[in-house]
Amino acid sequence: MSYTKKNLREIEDKAPEFGFDSVQEARFAHGALDAENTGISLIRVKPGCRQAFAHRHENAEEVYVVISGSGRLKLDDEIVDVKALDAIRIAPKVARQAEADGEGLELLVVGPRHEGDGELIMEGIFD
Numbered sequence: 171m172s173y174t175k176k177n178l179r180e181i182e183d184k185a186p187e188f189g190f191d192s193v194q195e196a197r198f199a200h201g202a203l204d205a206e207n208t209g210i211s212l213i214r215v216k217p218g219c220r221q222a223f224a225h226r227h228e229n230a231e232e233v234y235v236v237i238s239g240s241g242r243l244k245l246d247d248e249i250v251d252v253k254a255l256d257a258i259r260i261a262p263k264v265a266r267q268a269e270a271d272g273e274g275l276e277l278l279v280v281g282p283r284h285e286g287d288g289e290l291i292m293e294g295i296f297d
Contacts, residue, residue, distance in 0.1 A: 174203045178212040178278075185222075193219040200283055209283035215241065215270035224267035224291040232281035234258045234266075241275040243268050244295050265295050 181197040190196070195214040203210065209230065215221055224244070234243065240253040244267045245260060252258065252275070260266055268275055 174205075176202045178210075181212065188222075190222040192216075193222050205283065207283055209279070209281050211277075211279040212237075213268070213277040213279060215239075215268050215275040215277075217270055217272050217274040220269040220294065220296060221267050222294075224265050224295040226265045226289050226291070227262050227281075227284070227287045228289070229262050229284045229287050230281045231262055232260045232266075232279055234260060234268075235278045235280070237276040237278050239270060239273045239275040241268060241270040246295070265291055267291075267295050269296060 176199060178197055178199055181199045181202050183191070183195045183197055185191040185194050185196045193216055195212075197212040199205075199210045199212065200208065234257070236252050236254050236256045238254050240251070243250045243252055243258060245264050250258065268277060
């Protein structure tokens, strides 16, 4: 088939599987969409919370689009305030972590998919 259609809110939330469901939802859609080279995720950081970890990629450039809410992205040593419909391009190797304001923060994340490219930073980068 030449296309695949899925509703991102219907993709399984992986946060509970890793014990992060108290602070976020994480719906990774590349598999459900049969995407060969594209990564796409719907991330929701719950109100007043911070993502459970930071991460970076060796090769993948990503674009974060704020769907709703507001908050901050920490990109290496810089904090960037974000609100609905802001789009932020993040270069490879930049560590990133999101923090939501009181209404929460919903992000659409898109970029090339490179298997095994992500590095988790479990201690986070905000502190």
